[in-house]
Amino acid sequence: MAIYRYSRWDGSQDVTLSTTDDLFDRLSEQILQGDDLRGALNRMMRYGMRGEGQRGQGLQELLERLRDARQRNLDRYDLSSIFDDIQERLDAIVDKERQGINQRLDEITPPNEGAQGEDGQDGEGQGGEGQGQPGGSGAPPDEFTDMLRQMANRHLNQLNALPQGAGGRIKQLRDYDFMDSGAREDFDALMQELQQQFLQQYFQGLQQSLQNLTQADLAQISEMVRDLNELVKQKLQGDDPDIGDFMNKWGHMFPPGIET
Structure with missing residues (x-):
């Protein structure tokens, strides 16, 4: 996926779409068609312009592309x-x-809990042989x-x-x-x-994010992955590895709560 970086205009940027003459020619055409200067500028910003086989996107098209990208991300995640x-x-x-x-x-x-009262009376009437065994056998x-x-x-x-x-x-x-x-x-x-x-x-x-890391960062990540692999290996072998030591050493590289 391409990465675009934006910075403040300092005059060194390469603008290949149109020259200054192209821009003024386009503005002149809009004004001759009845627009005032403000209206012509607004139209160019909204719909963009063409020049020498290239086309500059306007705000409307950029917004549509942003909406499409947002919807794709929503569908994906x-x-x-x-x-x-x-x-x-x-x-x-x-x-x-x-x-x-x-x-x-x-x-x-x-299941006969409700009938225990009647059974108990019968037992007493038979000489109390069933006394001391409430609730039935079992x-x-x-x-x-x-x-x-x-x-x-x-x-x-x-x-x-x-x-x-x-x-x-x-x-x-x-x-x-x-x-x-x-x-x-x-x-x-x-x-x-x-x-x-x-x-x-x-x-x-x-x-x-690896492309933005230094060699020192990469070495640290490599060491962390080795320790993590060893931790998983011990767990798979039935041992009880000390996760606390691992998190004390590498916890700064993980979000809070992962140790749980």
Whole structure:
């Protein structure tokens, strides 16, 4: 992609489109056609002019090109669709966690819980042989059931208090202790994808800016990449590399928050 640099006019710029005589000839034609000087200048600025096989763009054409370029960038980097996808995946993760919690509650709730009162009276009438076994055989102890219910209710309250925005949800879900293993795996996968996309965009931008770097900068980046490769290699081998040391050394080259 071509890079254009603009600077203040100092008289040294090469203007090959038209000479001064061409400009005055064009102005004279406009004035003879009925325009005053201000109107002729405005028309030339708006629509441009031609001269010796070349054509100078006017402001109107430049604005159209800017609008087209802006639309192309919007189509290429459709941030709204990206955020919508993240929001939908977060909603699905939260729904799966809710379903997992409710399933756990159903598992500890006996189906004949409402009929225990009648069973208990029958048991007493038969001589109390069934005393000391409330809830039927196979049911979890009441203390464990109450503890699990309290835990489930705390988690449901945390889910209900999650912010609507994707950023706030991600921040709170990072510290959330999932009860459903599938929801936890989906959230971890989403976080890994987001970090990979972030790194990919970062290194793409880094690559585009290499042409403006000095030899010292390039040497520093090369050393950072070697350390990063070693960090990834240790992680793939099942080790627990110290990311803190890496960020203490190279954190100035990364945006805030990447270590999370």
